[in-house]
Amino acid sequence: xxxxxxxxxxxxxxxxxxxxxxxxxxxxxxxxxxxxxxxxxxxxxxxxxxxxxxxxxxxxxxxxxxxxxxxxxxxxxxxxxxxxxxxxxxxxxxxxxxxxxxxxxxxxxxxxxxxxxxxxxxxxxxxxxxxxxxxxxxxxxxxxxxxxxxxxxxxxxxxxxxxxxxxxxxxxxxxxxxxxxxxxxxxxxxxxxxxxxxxxxxxxxxxxxxxxxxxxxxxxxxxxxxxxxxxxxxxxxxxxxxxxxxxxxxxxxxxxxxxxxxxxxxxxxxxxxxxxxxxxxxxxxxxxxxxxxxxxxxxxxxxxxxxxxxxxxxxxxxxxxxxxxxxxxxxxxxxxxxxxxxxxxxxxxxxxxxxxxxx
Amino acid sequence: xxxxxxxxxxxxxxxxxxxxxxxxxxxxxxxxxxxxxxxxxxxxxxxxxxxxxxxxxxxxxxxxxxxxxxxxxxxxxxxxxxxxxxxxxxxxxxxxxxxxxxxxxxxxxxxxxxxxxxxxxxxxxxxxxxxxxxxxxxxxxxxxxxxxxxxxxxxxxxxxxxxxxxxxxxxxxxxxxxxxxxxxxxxxxxxxxxxxxxxxxxxxxxxxxxxxxxxxxxxxxxxxxxxxxxxxxxxxxxxxxxxxxxxxxxxxxxxxxxxxxxxxxxxxxxxxxxxxxxxxxxxxxxxxxxxxxxxxxxxxxxxxxxxxxxxxxxxxxxxxxxxxxxxxxxxxxxxxxxxxxxxxxxxxxxxxxxxxxxxxxxxxxxxxxxxxxxxxxxxxxxxxxxxxxxxxxxxxxxxxxxxxxxxxxxxxxxxxxxxxxxxxxxxxxxxxxxxxxxxxxxxxxxxxxxxxxxxxxxxxxxxxxxxxxxxxxxxxxxxxxxxxxxxxxxxxxxxxxxxxxxxxxxxxxxxxxxxxxxxxxxxxxxxxxxxxxxxxxxxxxxxxxxxxxxxxxxxxxxxxxxxxxxxxxxxxxxxxxxxxxxxxxxxxxxxxxxxxxxxxxxxxxxxx
Numbered sequence: 001x002x003x004x005x006x007x008x009x010x011x012x013x014x015x016x017x018x019x020x021x022x023x024x025x026x027x028x029x030x031x032x033x034x035x036x037x038x039x040x041x042x043x044x045x046x047x048x049x050x051x052x053x054x055x056x057x058x059x060x061x062x063x064x065x066x067x068x069x070x071x072x073x074x075x076x077x078x079x080x081x082x083x084x085x086x087x088x089x090x091x092x093x094x095x096x097x098x099x100x101x102x103x104x105x106x107x108x109x110x111x112x113x114x115x116x117x118x119x120x121x122x123x124x125x126x127x128x129x130x131x132x133x134x135x136x137x138x139x140x141x142x143x144x145x146x147x148x149x150x151x152x153x154x155x156x157x158x159x160x161x162x163x164x165x166x167x168x169x170x171x172x173x174x175x176x177x178x179x180x181x182x183x184x185x186x187x188x189x190x191x192x193x194x195x196x197x198x199x200x201x202x203x204x205x206x207x208x209x210x211x212x213x214x215x216x217x218x219x220x221x222x223x224x225x226x227x228x229x230x231x232x233x234x235x236x237x238x239x240x241x242x243x244x245x246x247x248x249x250x251x252x253x254x255x256x257x258x259x260x261x262x263x264x265x266x267x268x269x270x271x272x273x274x275x276x277x278x279x280x281x282x283x284x285x286x287x288x289x290x291x292x293x294x295x296x297x298x299x300x301x302x303x304x305x306x307x308x309x310x311x312x313x314x315x316x317x318x319x320x321x322x323x324x325x326x327x328x329x330x331x332x333x334x335x336x337x338x339x340x341x342x343x344x345x346x347x348x349x350x351x352x353x354x355x356x357x358x359x
Numbered sequence: 360x361x362x363x364x365x366x367x368x369x370x371x372x373x374x375x376x377x378x379x380x381x382x383x384x385x386x387x388x389x390x391x392x393x394x395x396x397x398x399x400x401x402x403x404x405x406x407x408x409x410x411x412x413x414x415x416x417x418x419x420x421x422x423x424x425x426x427x428x429x430x431x432x433x434x435x436x437x438x439x440x441x442x443x444x445x446x447x448x449x450x451x452x453x454x455x456x457x458x459x460x461x462x463x464x465x466x467x468x469x470x471x472x473x474x475x476x477x478x479x480x481x482x483x484x485x486x487x488x489x490x491x492x493x494x495x496x497x498x499x500x501x502x503x504x505x506x507x508x509x510x511x512x513x514x515x516x517x518x519x520x521x522x523x524x525x526x527x528x529x530x531x532x533x534x535x536x537x538x539x540x541x542x543x544x545x546x547x548x549x550x551x552x553x554x555x556x557x558x559x560x561x562x563x564x565x566x567x568x569x570x571x572x573x574x575x576x577x578x579x580x581x582x583x584x585x586x587x588x589x590x591x592x593x594x595x596x597x598x599x600x601x602x603x604x605x606x607x608x609x610x611x612x613x614x615x616x617x618x619x620x621x622x623x624x625x626x627x628x629x630x631x632x633x634x635x636x637x638x639x640x641x642x643x644x645x646x647x648x649x650x651x652x653x654x655x656x657x658x659x660x661x662x663x664x665x666x667x668x669x670x671x672x673x674x675x676x677x678x679x680x681x682x683x684x685x686x687x688x689x690x691x692x693x694x695x696x697x698x699x700x701x702x703x704x705x706x707x708x709x710x711x712x713x714x715x716x717x718x719x720x721x722x723x724x725x726x727x728x729x730x731x732x733x734x735x736x737x738x739x740x741x742x743x744x745x746x747x748x749x750x751x752x753x754x755x756x757x758x759x760x761x762x763x764x765x766x767x768x769x770x771x772x773x774x775x776x777x778x779x780x781x782x783x784x785x786x787x788x789x790x791x792x793x794x795x796x797x798x799x800x801x802x803x804x805x806x807x808x809x810x811x812x813x814x815x816x817x818x819x820x821x822x823x824x825x826x827x828x829x830x831x832x833x834x835x836x837x838x839x840x841x842x843x844x845x846x847x848x849x850x851x852x853x854x855x856x857x858x859x860x861x862x863x864x865x866x867x868x869x870x871x872x873x874x875x876x877x878x879x880x881x882x883x884x885x886x887x888x889x890x891x892x893x894x895x896x897x898x899x900x901x902x903x904x905x906x907x908x909x910x911x912x913x914x915x916x917x918x919x920x921x922x923x924x925x926x927x928x929x930x931x932x933x934x935x936x937x938x939x940x941x942x943x944x945x946x947x948x949x950x951x952x953x954x955x956x957x958x959x960x961x962x963x964x965x966x967x
């Protein structure tokens with residue numbers, strides 16, 4: 001049977017998850033739990049293995065790697081450079097290429113684009129290749145990749161990133177056989193964020209788990225995360241999805257993508273728009289509902305990065321970028337608890353204490 | 360904006376409309392602002408209770424506020440000794456009534472606690488048993504009122520009375536019956552508050568707890584957790600829906616094309632299955648048609664049982680809806696499931712200790728709250744319906760004796776003045792001379808009518824005198840929706856604004872055309888799809904809620920009748936806006952956000 005070289009997140013069967021690498025596996029599981037991650041597919045480890053085996057065997061590179069002395073920086077760098085340039089120059093075998101391009105075309109179609117959907121291409125290593133965070137930086141991510149040729153060449157760039165001098169040296173030092181390494185590459189729709197932000201599935205000021213706190217601003221979420229603008233702040237009730245509090249800020253600037261130059265630029269927001277709420281009531285409601293679903297999926301309060309994609313409408317626009325467990329309140333369990341009076345004593349207390357003080 | 364008024368006008372400076380001179384004589388001396396007590400009265404903050412009494416009182420009708428607020432007060436101050444709250448002081452001014460809750464001095468509050476615990480505690484512990492007894496008492500009062508009849512005095516004392524040696528004449532019975540009727544009405548209002556204040560107290564306790572453990576929890580969530588699903592107050596409307604379905608299943612729909620209720624009933628009687636339907640209709644009438652489109656506080660309130668055209672109008676509408684394939688049932692199952700979901704989700708977010716307390720308080724609130732919702736049917740609708748019917752019987756009899764020309768004329772007299780009229784009638788009967796009343800009363804009635812009409816030309820003030828810095832009195836907030844914010848917005852209320860803020864009483868966002876309704880009699884003007892804007896709604900307007908898409912009121916809190924009904928019918932509602940019914944005009948396009956509690960005028964009217 002022909003191996004599967006390309007797999008959409010939502011189509012991966014349990015036995016195929018291992019071929020998607022760490023990041024791909026997590027995206028597939030979120031996608032299959034109906035969490036709204038951007039659509040995309042993985043170029044499987046099978047594709048990588050087929051490509052690399054072919055190349056390495058033909059050029060005798062496995063043998064060169066076996067002989068390499070990692071202490072010798074000169075020859076390490078030389079071999080690393082040679083392997084990487086061989087990867088970038090080699091044409092991907094026709095059957096693999098066909099699979100990848102068919103997936104890219106389907107992805108384009110999903111968003112009504114004709115072969116020019118901007119995507120993010122990122123490497124998704126398997127666990128043993130990514131032993132610690134210091135290697136994370138070597139896991140390449142390429143944004144705003146457009147077109148079939150570009151997609152293919154960036155996939156090869158991800159593959160090549162496994163052969164930097166540091167990566168090679170690390171594997172040798174830890175006795176990881178070169179023949180065993182795998183890598184998957186994630187190709188995912190680039191989110192064209194019109195509004196983005198961060199959502200916590202509890203009230204960060206008091207740990208109340210019946211609230212959802214939403215911060216949002218125009219453009220990409222980096223401005224919210226990095227604090228370059230003061231975002232709008234909304235507090236929603238998690239049970240009946242009513243807006244409890246909001247504070248609307250003057251969001252003067254926004255970061256937006258500049259696809260032509262593959263970078264992010266800062267623009268000034270129209271002054272009227274800047275002072276208006278960047279989320280509508282309906283948007284607040286569906287953001288809250290999805291956040292609640294994400295929390296349920298992970299089983300604990302979450303800190304979620306998201307964006308509303310300008311290329312989609314309504315709830316479809318919600319894109320989950322990242323979800324992490326909330327740590328501050330979740331670890332605070334042992335703090336001194338308040339005690340409440342019950343029965344008639346409690347009732348008397350409620351009558352005597354001014355109600356307005358509790359509003 | 361910057362130069363905000365700090366206080367409301369004094370009632371002593373609030374001038375009565377032209378033509379209403381002498382209005383004070385229409386009401387009891389202790390219910391009007393007296394010159395001798397100016398200093399003392401100006402020291403109190405009064406707000407207008409147009410939620411319960413939106414219209415100018417005829418002298419007789421003022422009895423309702425007198426009995427109701429006095430009885431409310433006694434349960435706070437003398438029965439249960441509510442620690443922070445005494446009664447509610449009340450006055451009638453320029454025809455409308457104003458309330459001033461009386462707080463307990465802070466140093467006395469603690470001392471009242473043990474007494475409250477004993478007294479209120481007893482009621483909470485024995486709630487269901489005591490409530491069962493309440494139903495018996497109220498039913499007995501209703502039966503007693505039903506047994507009273509006012510008939511013209513006979514020519515002679517009955518021979519049997521002679522032979523039995525009774526020694527009393529029929530005027531004696533008539534005077535007694537009148538006093539008994541008034542006394543039964545008074546008794547009705549005693550029972551009205553026997554459970555109500557405690558019901559609100561338990562609700563407030565749960566409310567306060569929720570506000571504490573879920574800071575910022577919407578009031579609506581609390582209301583939804585406590586609120587009953589199947590309450591007696593909705594029975595009359597539910598009965599109409601049942602009758603509509605029966606009409607469809609018995610193939611009687613063509614009779615409902617008739618405009619007139621009597622024609623329709625006649626048509627049904629001629630149908631093969633008509634008998635079965637008419638039997639169901641008769642059964643539904645007792646007691647469920649003892650139901651008013653008013654609120655039970657006015658002699659002019661129309662009760663279904665005496666005005667079958669009212670329920671028939673709703674019934675006809677339901678039959679038409681069914682024929683169009685529409686669903687007319689309230690979504691009770693969905694409401695119940697939603698209530699369970701909400702409750703579970705809030706409870707689950709608490710630790711074990713807090714959850715146990717949450718459940719305890721919610722449990723009590725749910726035991727007591729059905730009374731808050733249901734009492735209205737038994738008192739305002741049923742008992743008061745019988746009371747007004749009996750007073751009309753008396754007025755009709757006296758009209759026939761020539762004392763006045765219209766059935767409604769009697770209500771221009773205070774209740775103790777009617778006693779004089781009865782003595783006049785009895786005296787003339789005994790002496791054998793014409794009564795004096797027929798010669799002199801009509802002039803007085805005309806004079807008083809002019810006064811009442813003149814008073815009605817001016818709307819009430821939202822409040823009088825200095826507002827408190829913070830409104831803390833629990834019942835004021837709960838029953839009347841009077842919050843610090845509301846009072847502040849009234850003070851700024853002279854500024855014309857296209858944005859109004861009130862209580863987020865029932866969620867949903869709707870845009871549509873407004874229809875201002877000032878009185879229950881105008882309800883038939885409402886067209887499908889309009890937004891009802893009014894000073895206050897009565898729960899009995901329920902059937903019109905099938906026509907409208909949202910409700911906006913000037914007065915009322917989260918637990919006001921309008922809020923309860925709107926949530927039950929799934930309609931957006933903003934209550935307690937202060938002045939929406941005067942700022943908005945019929946035909947304006949408005950946006951109602953029941954989740955935020957805001958109302959916005961989108962399109963002003965183009966002046967013709």
